[in-house]
Amino acid sequence: QKEVEQDPGPLSVPEGAIVSLNCTYSNSAFQYFMWYRQYSRKGPELLMYTYSSGNKEDGRFTAQVDKSSKYISLFIRDSQPSDSATYLCATVDQAGTALIFGKGTTLSVSS
Amino acid sequence: DAGITQSPRHKVTETGTPVTLRCHQTENHRYMYWYRQDPGHGLRLIHYSYGVKDTDKGEVSDGYSVSRSKTEDFLLTLESATSSQTSVYFCAISEKGADHEKLFFGSGTQLSVL
Numbered sequence: 001q002k003e004v005e006q007d008p009g010p011l012s013v014p015e016g017a018i019v020s021l022n023c024t025y026s027n028s029a030f031q032y033f034m035w036y037r038q039y040s041r042k043g044p045e046l047l048m049y050t051y052s053s054g055n056k057e058d059g060r061f062t063a064q065v066d067k068s069s070k071y072i073s074l075f076i077r078d079s080q081p082s083d084s085a086t087y088l089c090a091t092v093d094q095a096g097t098a099l100i101f102g103k104g105t106t107l108s109v110s111s
Numbered sequence: 112d113a114g115i116t117q118s119p120r121h122k123v124t125e126t127g128t129p130v131t132l133r134c135h136q137t138e139n140h141r142y143m144y145w146y147r148q149d150p151g152h153g154l155r156l157i158h159y160s161y162g163v164k165d166t167d168k169g170e171v172s173d174g175y176s177v178s179r180s181k182t183e184d185f186l187l188t189l190e191s192a193t194s195s196q197t198s199v200y201f202c203a204i205s206e207k208g209a210d211h212e213k214l215f216f217g218s219g220t221q222l223s224v225l
Binding site: 006008034041042043044045046049088096097098099100101102103104 | 142144146151152153154155156159162167169200203208213214216217218219
């Protein structure tokens, strides 16, 4: 079992929709969780960073961690065509040295 | 953008030839990483460095070696390239390590092994 599982999609939504992206992880010792966004032919860039359980909000984006079910979510409100990208969830390995990524979910928002 | 430059941006090579990819940073960050990205697998760690001459293996290190003789440069070498190493390679940097802060990624190197 891969340590971080993510449905690759693709996911297509109309502009203005609420988008929910999800990941599960296997190791209960993981504490730091991130969402990276990657545009076509570019490197990933950090979107959201959370520690332990709970919600974190930044504009139209909300990251949620449920440690009891080992579930990570990213919600995008009022989605825009500019949100079209691949979204990767990630956590930090137990040694604290590197990131472990999910496979990424490709999102397309149509105007 | 973080000062990360990967070279070359694209490379086509033949099976069995050696290939070296370069990552250069101007941020003076301690940690540097090499990831590969493949459809159906996402980003997977190849090797990383936590200082000059200090390196360690990642999840998919077989067939790859690295060197870091200066803070700013991290080289990834494929000793004898195989078709399974066709991929997009990303370099990333971090000042304090992945558990303290975000990683900054370069723009990637598209490598095709024929």
